[in-house]
Amino acid sequence: MDDEQPHQELVKCVLVGDNAVGKTRLICARACKQKVSLSQLLNTHVPTVWAIDQYRIYKDVLENSWMVLDGVNVSLRLWDTFGDHHKDRRFAYGRSDVVLMCFDIGRVSSLENCREMWYQQIRKFCPNTPVILVGCKNDVRFILHDEQYINYCKERSPLVRQVRERDLVFPEQGRAVANELGIPYYETSVLTYYGLNEVFENAIRAALCAKRAQRFWMTNLKRVIRPTLQEPHCPPRPKLPDVLPISSVYGVDRIKLFDGQHFTDVIFLCGNVGFSAHKFILAASSPTLQRLLSIESFTSSTSDIAPTRSSSETSLVSYCLSSSPMFTGGEYFYDEETECLIPPSEHNTPSKFSLLGNSPRFRGCGGRLSGTLHKSSSSFNLPYSCLSSSPQQSNSSSYRPPETSRTLNHPAFTSLKVQQCESLNASGKVITSLQTVLTCSKIITPLSMSQALRFIYTGTLEKAFDKLDELKQAAEFLDIPDLYNFIYHTKACHYSSENGIQYLLCAQRGLEEICFIQGLFADIFFSLDDGTCSAHKPLLMARCDMMHAMFSHEDFVEKSARVIKFPGVSRFTFQELLYYLYTDRTPPHVTATNCLGILEIGNRLCLPRLISLIETAVVEKLSSTVNKGGDVTEDALKILEHCQIHNADQLSEWCLAYLAQNYNLICRKYPKVLRSLHPENQATLNVRRWPPIWYLKDFDNYQRMLSEQERDKSPKNLKRTRNNSGCLCFSAIRIGHFNDILSHVL
Numbered sequence: 193m194d195d196e197q198p199h200q201e202l203v204k205c206v207l208v209g210d211n212a213v214g215k216t217r218l219i220c221a222r223a224c225k226q227k228v229s230l231s232q233l234l235n236t237h238v239p240t241v242w243a244i245d246q247y248r249i250y251k252d253v254l255e256n257s258w259m260v261l262d263g264v265n266v267s268l269r270l271w272d273t274f275g276d277h278h279k280d281r282r283f284a285y286g287r288s289d290v291v292l293m294c295f296d297i298g299r300v301s302s303l304e305n306c307r308e309m310w311y312q313q314i315r316k317f318c319p320n321t322p323v324i325l326v327g328c329k330n331d332v333r334f335i336l337h338d339e340q341y342i343n344y345c346k347e348r349s350p351l352v353r354q355v356r357e358r359d360l361v362f363p364e365q366g367r368a369v370a371n372e373l374g375i376p377y378y379e380t381s382v383l384t385y386y387g388l389n390e391v392f393e394n395a396i397r398a399a400l401c402a403k404r405a406q407r408f409w410m411t412n413l414k415r416v417i418r419p420t421l422q423e424p425h426c427p428p429r430p431k432l433p434d435v436l437p438i439s440s441v442y443g444v445d446r447i448k449l450f451d452g453q454h455f456t457d458v459i460f461l462c463g464n465v466g467f468s469a470h471k472f473i474l475a476a477s478s479p480t481l482q483r484l485l486s487i488e489s490f491t492s493s494t495s496d497i498a499p500t501r502s503s504s505e506t507s508l509v510s511y512c513l514s515s516s517p518m519f520t521g522g523e524y525f526y527d528e529e530t531e532c533l534i535p536p537s538e539h540n541t542p543s544k545f546s547l548l549g550n551s552p553r554f555r556g557c558g559g560r561l562s563g564t565l566h567k568s569s570s571s572f573n574l575p576y577s578c579l580s581s582s583p584q585q586s587n588s589s590s591y592r593p594p595e596t597s598r599t600l601n602h603p604a605f606t607s608l609k610v611q612q613c614e615s616l617n618a619s620g621k622v623i624t625s626l627q628t629v630l631t632c633s634k635i636i637t638p639l640s641m642s643q644a645l646r647f648i649y650t651g652t653l654e655k656a657f658d659k660l661d662e663l664k665q666a667a668e669f670l671d672i673p674d675l676y677n678f679i680y681h682t683k684a685c686h687y688s689s690e691n692g693i694q695y696l697l698c699a700q701r702g703l704e705e706i707c708f709i710q711g712l713f714a715d716i717f718f719s720l721d722d723g724t725c726s727a728h729k730p731l732l733m734a735r736c737d738m739m740h741a742m743f744s745h746e747d748f749v750e751k752s753a754r755v756i757k758f759p760g761v762s763r764f765t766f767q768e769l770l771y772y773l774y775t776d777r778t779p780p781h782v783t784a785t786n787c788l789g790i791l792e793i794g795n796r797l798c799l800p801r802l803i804s805l806i807e808t809a810v811v812e813k814l815s816s817t818v819n820k821g822g823d824v825t826e827d828a829l830k831i832l833e834h835c836q837i838h839n840a841d842q843l844s845e846w847c848l849a850y851l852a853q854n855y856n857l858i859c860r861k862y863p864k865v866l867r868s869l870h871p872e873n874q875a876t877l878n879v880r881r882w883p884p885i886w887y888l889k890d891f892d893n894y895q896r897m898l899s900e901q902e903r904d905k906s907p908k909n910l911k912r913t914r915n916n917s918g919c920l921c922f923s924a925i926r927i928g929h930f931n932d933i934l935s936h937v938l
Contacts, residue, residue, distance in 0.1 A: 200258075200265040201413075203399045205392070206284050207326075208310055209294035210302045211275030214328035214382065216242050218294070219270045221382040222392055223253050228382055230335070234344055234352050242272035259396075262416045266396055277309060285317040289399035292391070293325050297366075297379070298332040298355040307369050322398035324419075325370045326391055330381040333360055333884075334427035357879075363424060363890040376419050386425045394419035421897055424890040426883055432849050435811040435842045437804040442776035443651065443696055449473070449734035450649035454744065455715065456730075458485065459613075460645075461631045465638040469645055471628070471713040472728050476702035477648045480671035484600075484608070485628060486712070604669040607631045640666035647675050651695040653682075674698055700775040707731070708774045716743075717755045723763040724755070727770055735773045738797045765789035769802070778805040784814055784827040788834045795838040807835075807843040814850075825854050829865050832873065848876060855881035 207215045217233070219242045220226040246253050247269060257268045273284050285291070293310050295302040306325065314323055332355050335341050345354035363379070370377035378394065380387040397419050404413040449470075456468040475482035597609040609629040614622050632641060640663045643653050657663070660679050667675040674695045706712050707728060714726035732739040742750045750756050758766065768779035768790050782790060787810050794802040810831075814824045828847040835844035851858060855877055858866050866874070878885075 200267050201400065201403070202267050202269065203289045203396050204269050204271060204287060205290050205292060205395050205399070206271040206273065206288045207292045207294055208273050208281065208284075208314065209275060209328075210296070210299075210305050211239055213275065213294050213296040213299070213302050215275070215294050216240050216272055217382045218326075218328060218380060218388075219272050221385070221388055222268075223256055223270055225256060227385075230341065230383065231344065233383060234341070234348065239274060239276075240272075241274060242270070244269065244271055261393060261396055262400075264400060264412055264416060266400075268392060268396060277305075281313070282317055285314070285321075288318055288321050289402070290322045290324065290395045291318060292395060293323055293375075294328050295325070295361070295366075297327045297329050297361045298359050300359060300361055300365075303327075303361050303366065303369060307373065311373055320402070322395075322402050323373070323375045324391070324395055324398060325366065325373070325375050325377045327361065327363075327366050327377070327379040328381075330379040330386055330425055331383045333362075333886075334430075335383075336360070337430070337880075362886040364886065364893075367890075367893070378422050379425065381425075384425075387422060390420075390422055394422075421894060421901065424887055424894055426887055426891075429853060429882060430849065430880075432815070432853075433842070433845050435804075435807050435846060437808050438801040440776055440801065442700070443693075445734045446696070446699070447650050449730055450646065452730075452734065454730050454733055455625075457625065457627060457713070457715075459627050459629045460636075460641055461629060462636055462638040462641045463632075463634075465641075467638075467641055467645055469648075470728070470730050472703075472707045472731070473648060475712055476699065476706045477674070478671045482706065482712070484602075484605070484630075487598075487608070602633075604633055604636055604666075605630050606633050635669055636666050637662060644670060644672060644675060647678065647695075648672065651693075651699065653678075700777065703731075703774045704771070708770060718766060719755050719757045720761050720763045720766055721759070725763060725766050725770060727773075732773060736797050736799060761793055762789060765793055769793055769797075769799075772799070772802045772805065776801075778809045782806055782809045784810050784824070784831060788831060788838070791835065791838040791840050791843075795840075800839075803838070803840050804842065807840055807846075810843055811846050814846075818850075823854075823857075825851060825858055825862065829858070829862060829869075833870060848873070848880070852877050852880040853882045 207219060209215055217228065221228075223242070223246070247257060248254075257270075259266055259268065271284050271288070273279070273281055291314050293306050293314065295306045311323065314321070336355055336357065342354070345352050363377075366379070367377050376394065376398070378387055378391045380391050382388065397416055400413055400416040401418060404410065404416060407413070453468055453470075455470070457471050458469045458474060460467045460469065471485045475485055596611075597607060599607050608631075611627060611629065612624055613627045614624045639657075639659065643657050643663050644666055647653055653663075660683055664676060664679045667673075667679060678695065707714075711726045714728055716727050716729050716732070718725045718727065729739075729743050733743050734740070742748050742756075745751065764781075764786070768781065771777070771779045779790065787806050790806050791803055794800075794806065814827065817824050828850050832844055832847040832851070835841075835847065858877075866877075869877075883891075
């Protein structure tokens, strides 16, 4: 040929095999140094043949064919063929120096065809040509479980066939066929470039060894060695699965709390319009409202009623139903910060008015107030009726605490009243509750109060609202700094959704400080295994559907219970649960050793986001330990099956992946714990173990063959070894033994 060089061995290498086994890709990777991506490899197969005349057309292809191997200048010429069985390949086989018989590692049938059809055809046309069995697509063994590969196959289905576990050809099977045929066995991958150069170098060696047998006088081939053994390819360590938290619905839950308005305990009267709200929400948003609402009783110069102080341990509902013997008077209360709001010269008497009507409006005449009570509740959408303290209107069968009233010296509020109110629930039953009625001054308009409450609950304003100056003034007097800043940014055209998100973060911190840590205005208690915890019903109902059903459904005794029993739950676990419900953040004290109780209660109460946050926190801590060189196999073994029971799927999957990667270590250190796992988990670990069992077997076989090869290479010492002989044909050993006997006798 014109492109042959002097003193250069030309090696013709023919590749044969079924369609789509990877012959052309293998040739292009060697001849053109072409690299391919996973998406290119998974494209729909189009039968092609790499033309041999490219060595003549393209100079870089010709230069890539040149190499020096074992001191011999070689030019490797690769011949591609079609995979159809009926094609005539006599021309391709002609004058071939070596034949690569290729099969697809992801298709068992291609290996069977190599033994049954291709090898017979090669021996028919090339009886003396060296043959090498080559397993292509070695990467499918570990890419089988790759998410990118799985998703791509699903998108292209049915045009792309996804390889299954049962389709794989393992090294033991390929080596068995190669031993049966008496030929070498190699594996390659054009994706990872594993074995690419090794296969062609050993193919050249096989061809040169065959030439040397025919031309024994050629001295340049004397240093060519036989094809070497290929070290098995260990699959890369699988990546541990990512654990992602479920997106937050805290803003939606705050809207539920605003719209539902269950168990409200505050009414704002703006002119003749009323708005209901919750004390704990207002206290967490406004320092002034917190101090004002903390006044639980008022001293009166015209009343001999002892003022009582309510704490987080005294429910408002219990105070409403105070006819029971449990209701007793409390201590006198005085607060310097709030007492200044009450003029000392005025006498405050119990209120004498009632809020009546058959719609959500305060209607009355004469001395009664007339207005609208804004209350959007699915359960209590009928009006409150504030009971008069006169004997004619009170129920003789039960005692109700008298109403108390005070005039306030505050620009936003004129008076504060604590009085019993009754309303009709959805079933038409009359219910009573103690309400704190705050009468607003003329500075606070109904529209601004409505928007202020909306912002306190949801962090947003109505889109149609445009009286920002009026709302800004109300925010200043109500002492709501977040609303004031929100309006400032809105007027300065700096408003964005991040402002509302920032407010919700501030609201989370307020609830954590005022409600979770201090427990102000708590109205429900939970009896646990080692103590009690207080909470707020409305927030629990908005944040947890199970709590909503428990506190709103008539069939559950918890609806009217003062204390709810939670058996099997510790105080630490329940506090971590409450921390999440109040702040929507990961509980701060979660570790791999104490997370199971939180996962259990999160599963019982149907809180998937809490479970995902716990999973994320635990995995972060375990991963940090692993990155520092620590071992967390014991922790993973302990929590694995508990996570599966409590639907912590991400954490259980991470534990399975980590244990599978450390399977050999577990077998040595914790064999009893491993055998005590559920059979399905044991089977999963055995299948997903790393390194895989087929690699360990193949590596053992490689080491054994390598030691045998080394033993065959070492020269045998044919010279007879002799010891120093002494006189009279006695050896030195026997002479020494004879001398010992003589010395003993003498």
